[in-house]
Amino acid sequence: MNSDIEKVLFDQDQLNKRMDEMAARLNKKYEGQEPIVIPVLNGAMIFASDMIKRLTFELTIEPIRASSYEGTSSTGKVKITQDVKSDVKNRPVIFMEDIIDTGRTLKALSDLMKERGAKSVEVISMLDKPETRVVDFYPDDYGFKAPNEFLVGYGLDYNGLYRNLPYVGILKQRVYA
Ligand code: IMP
Numbered sequence: 001m002n003s004d005i006e007k008v009l010f011d012q013d014q015l016n017k018r019m020d021e022m023a024a025r026l027n028k029k030y031e032g033q034e035p036i037v038i039p040v041l042n043g044a045m046i047f048a049s050d051m052i053k054r055l056t057f058e059l060t061i062e063p064i065r066a067s068s069y070e071g072t073s074s075t076g077k078v079k080i081t082q083d084v085k086s087d088v089k090n091r092p093v094i095f096m097e098d099i100i101d102t103g104r105t106l107k108a109l110s111d112l113m114k115e116r117g118a119k120s121v122e123v124i125s126m127l128d129k130p131e132t133r134v135v136d137f138y139p140d141d142y143g144f145k146a147p148n149e150f151l152v153g154y155g156l157d158y159n160g161l162y163r164n165l166p167y168v169g170i171l172k173q174r175v176y177a
Pocket residue numbers: 043068069074097098099100101102103104105106129149150151152156157158
Protein backbone atom coordinates (compact mmCIF):
# COMPACT_ATOMS: atom_id res chain seq x y z
CA MET A 1 0.00 0.00 0.00
CA ASN A 2 1.09 3.58 -0.70
CA SER A 3 2.58 5.08 2.50
CA ASP A 4 0.51 8.27 2.18
CA ILE A 5 -2.70 6.26 2.60
CA GLU A 6 -4.26 6.03 6.05
CA LYS A 7 -6.74 3.31 5.18
CA VAL A 8 -8.09 1.52 2.12
CA LEU A 9 -11.88 1.93 1.95
CA PHE A 10 -12.84 0.20 -1.32
CA ASP A 11 -10.55 -2.18 -3.13
CA GLN A 12 -10.64 -3.38 -6.73
CA ASP A 13 -12.79 -6.44 -5.94
CA GLN A 14 -15.41 -4.38 -4.12
CA LEU A 15 -15.43 -1.80 -6.91
CA ASN A 16 -15.74 -4.51 -9.58
CA LYS A 17 -18.72 -6.03 -7.86
CA ARG A 18 -20.58 -2.74 -7.59
CA MET A 19 -19.69 -1.76 -11.15
CA ASP A 20 -21.16 -5.08 -12.38
CA GLU A 21 -24.39 -4.30 -10.54
CA MET A 22 -24.57 -0.70 -11.73
CA ALA A 23 -23.86 -1.72 -15.33
CA ALA A 24 -26.54 -4.41 -15.25
CA ARG A 25 -29.18 -1.81 -14.41
CA LEU A 26 -27.97 0.53 -17.16
CA ASN A 27 -27.90 -2.32 -19.68
CA LYS A 28 -31.58 -3.01 -19.05
CA LYS A 29 -32.56 0.64 -19.15
CA TYR A 30 -30.69 1.93 -22.20
CA GLU A 31 -30.93 -0.87 -24.77
CA GLY A 32 -31.84 0.77 -28.10
CA GLN A 33 -31.64 4.33 -26.67
CA GLU A 34 -28.13 5.27 -27.84
CA PRO A 35 -27.25 7.61 -24.97
CA ILE A 36 -24.30 9.99 -24.74
CA VAL A 37 -22.06 8.92 -21.87
CA ILE A 38 -20.27 11.93 -20.38
CA PRO A 39 -17.31 11.16 -18.12
CA VAL A 40 -16.42 14.17 -15.99
CA LEU A 41 -12.67 14.57 -16.40
CA ASN A 42 -10.21 14.05 -14.90
CA GLY A 43 -11.56 12.34 -11.81
CA ALA A 44 -14.03 9.99 -13.50
CA MET A 45 -11.67 8.63 -16.13
CA ILE A 46 -10.79 5.39 -14.33
CA PHE A 47 -14.31 4.61 -13.07
CA ALA A 48 -15.93 5.61 -16.38
CA SER A 49 -13.63 3.47 -18.51
CA ASP A 50 -14.30 0.47 -16.27
CA MET A 51 -18.04 1.12 -16.40
CA ILE A 52 -18.20 1.73 -20.14
CA LYS A 53 -16.53 -1.63 -20.85
CA ARG A 54 -19.44 -3.27 -19.05
CA LEU A 55 -22.11 -1.54 -21.14
CA THR A 56 -23.66 -3.58 -23.95
CA PHE A 57 -25.89 -0.98 -25.67
CA GLU A 58 -24.92 1.44 -28.44
CA LEU A 59 -23.49 4.65 -27.01
CA THR A 60 -21.19 7.53 -27.73
CA ILE A 61 -18.62 8.93 -25.32
CA GLU A 62 -18.19 12.69 -24.90
CA PRO A 63 -16.03 13.76 -21.98
CA ILE A 64 -16.53 17.08 -20.26
CA ARG A 65 -14.06 18.89 -18.03
CA ALA A 66 -15.28 20.97 -15.14
CA SER A 67 -13.61 22.23 -12.04
CA SER A 68 -14.84 23.58 -8.74
CA TYR A 69 -12.05 22.39 -6.53
CA GLU A 70 -8.63 23.53 -5.48
CA GLY A 71 -6.61 21.60 -2.90
CA THR A 72 -8.94 20.01 -0.37
CA SER A 73 -11.79 22.53 -0.23
CA SER A 74 -14.47 23.44 -2.71
CA THR A 75 -14.42 26.96 -4.14
CA GLY A 76 -18.12 26.92 -4.92
CA LYS A 77 -17.73 27.88 -8.54
CA VAL A 78 -18.26 25.45 -11.40
CA LYS A 79 -16.35 26.19 -14.56
CA ILE A 80 -16.58 24.17 -17.75
CA THR A 81 -13.09 24.07 -19.16
CA GLN A 82 -13.82 21.55 -21.93
CA ASP A 83 -17.31 21.12 -23.29
CA VAL A 84 -18.93 18.16 -25.09
CA LYS A 85 -18.57 18.30 -28.85
CA SER A 86 -21.87 16.83 -30.01
CA ASP A 87 -25.47 17.95 -29.75
CA VAL A 88 -27.26 16.42 -26.77
CA LYS A 89 -30.70 17.51 -28.00
CA ASN A 90 -33.20 14.61 -27.74
CA ARG A 91 -30.50 12.19 -26.60
CA PRO A 92 -30.38 10.53 -23.21
CA VAL A 93 -27.33 11.67 -21.23
CA ILE A 94 -25.50 9.59 -18.62
CA PHE A 95 -22.92 11.48 -16.57
CA MET A 96 -20.18 9.44 -14.93
CA GLU A 97 -18.47 11.03 -11.95
CA ASP A 98 -15.92 9.97 -9.35
CA ILE A 99 -17.54 11.50 -6.27
CA ILE A 100 -20.47 13.77 -5.43
CA ASP A 101 -19.40 16.09 -2.62
CA THR A 102 -21.16 19.48 -2.36
CA GLY A 103 -23.21 18.43 -5.39
CA ARG A 104 -22.51 21.72 -7.17
CA THR A 105 -20.65 20.28 -10.15
CA LEU A 106 -23.19 17.68 -11.18
CA LYS A 107 -26.15 19.89 -10.36
CA ALA A 108 -24.74 22.55 -12.68
CA LEU A 109 -23.82 20.06 -15.42
CA SER A 110 -27.21 18.27 -15.25
CA ASP A 111 -29.09 21.57 -15.45
CA LEU A 112 -26.99 22.61 -18.43
CA MET A 113 -27.77 19.42 -20.39
CA LYS A 114 -31.49 19.76 -19.59
CA GLU A 115 -31.37 23.34 -20.89
CA ARG A 116 -29.75 22.05 -24.06
CA GLY A 117 -32.68 19.72 -24.60
CA ALA A 118 -31.32 16.33 -23.53
CA LYS A 119 -34.05 13.68 -23.59
CA SER A 120 -33.10 12.59 -20.09
CA VAL A 121 -30.19 13.12 -17.73
CA GLU A 122 -28.86 10.64 -15.22
CA VAL A 123 -25.82 10.71 -12.99
CA ILE A 124 -23.81 7.67 -11.96
CA SER A 125 -21.09 8.24 -9.41
CA MET A 126 -18.47 5.89 -8.01
CA LEU A 127 -18.89 7.50 -4.57
CA ASP A 128 -21.44 9.65 -2.79
CA LYS A 129 -20.40 11.86 0.14
CA PRO A 130 -23.82 12.94 1.46
CA GLU A 131 -22.63 14.70 4.64
CA THR A 132 -21.00 17.55 2.75
CA ARG A 133 -23.85 18.25 0.31
CA VAL A 134 -24.72 21.96 -0.03
CA VAL A 135 -27.15 21.85 -2.97
CA ASP A 136 -30.18 19.63 -3.38
CA PHE A 137 -28.70 17.03 -5.68
CA TYR A 138 -28.47 13.24 -5.55
CA PRO A 139 -26.96 10.83 -8.05
CA ASP A 140 -29.29 8.26 -9.66
CA ASP A 141 -26.90 5.53 -8.60
CA TYR A 142 -23.54 5.31 -6.84
CA GLY A 143 -21.07 2.61 -5.94
CA PHE A 144 -20.47 3.35 -2.28
CA LYS A 145 -21.33 5.90 0.35
CA ALA A 146 -18.15 7.75 1.40
CA PRO A 147 -17.29 9.24 4.78
CA ASN A 148 -16.45 12.91 5.23
CA GLU A 149 -12.70 12.42 4.72
CA PHE A 150 -10.35 13.41 1.93
CA LEU A 151 -10.18 10.40 -0.37
CA VAL A 152 -7.78 9.55 -3.18
CA GLY A 153 -7.28 6.75 -5.67
CA TYR A 154 -9.25 5.23 -8.53
CA GLY A 155 -9.30 8.61 -10.28
CA LEU A 156 -9.54 10.78 -7.16
CA ASP A 157 -6.56 13.07 -6.70
CA TYR A 158 -4.84 15.38 -4.30
CA ASN A 159 -3.22 18.14 -6.40
CA GLY A 160 -3.05 15.77 -9.36
CA LEU A 161 -1.51 12.80 -7.56
CA TYR A 162 -2.79 9.36 -6.50
CA ARG A 163 -5.31 8.90 -9.33
CA ASN A 164 -3.59 5.68 -10.37
CA LEU A 165 -4.05 3.82 -7.08
CA PRO A 166 -6.21 0.74 -7.80
CA TYR A 167 -8.35 1.38 -4.70
CA VAL A 168 -10.06 4.27 -2.90
CA GLY A 169 -8.34 5.25 0.32
CA ILE A 170 -8.21 7.97 2.97
CA LEU A 171 -5.25 10.31 2.48
CA LYS A 172 -3.04 10.76 5.57
CA GLN A 173 -3.54 14.21 7.07
CA ARG A 174 0.18 14.89 7.21
CA VAL A 175 0.17 14.98 3.38
CA TYR A 176 -2.03 18.07 3.20
CA ALA A 177 -1.84 19.56 6.73
P1 IMP B 1 -18.80 18.84 -5.87
O1 IMP B 1 -19.16 19.86 -6.90
O2 IMP B 1 -18.48 19.46 -4.55
O3 IMP B 1 -19.80 17.73 -5.73
O4 IMP B 1 -17.41 18.33 -6.31
C1 IMP B 1 -17.15 17.15 -6.85
C2 IMP B 1 -15.69 17.13 -7.19
O5 IMP B 1 -14.87 17.44 -6.07
C3 IMP B 1 -15.32 15.71 -7.58
O6 IMP B 1 -15.42 15.58 -8.96
C4 IMP B 1 -13.90 15.59 -7.10
O7 IMP B 1 -13.03 15.97 -8.13
C5 IMP B 1 -13.77 16.59 -5.99
N1 IMP B 1 -13.76 15.91 -4.68
C6 IMP B 1 -14.72 15.89 -3.74
N2 IMP B 1 -14.37 15.16 -2.67
C7 IMP B 1 -13.15 14.69 -2.94
C8 IMP B 1 -12.25 13.83 -2.22
O8 IMP B 1 -12.50 13.34 -1.09
N3 IMP B 1 -11.07 13.55 -2.84
C9 IMP B 1 -10.74 14.04 -4.06
N4 IMP B 1 -11.56 14.83 -4.78
C10 IMP B 1 -12.75 15.15 -4.21
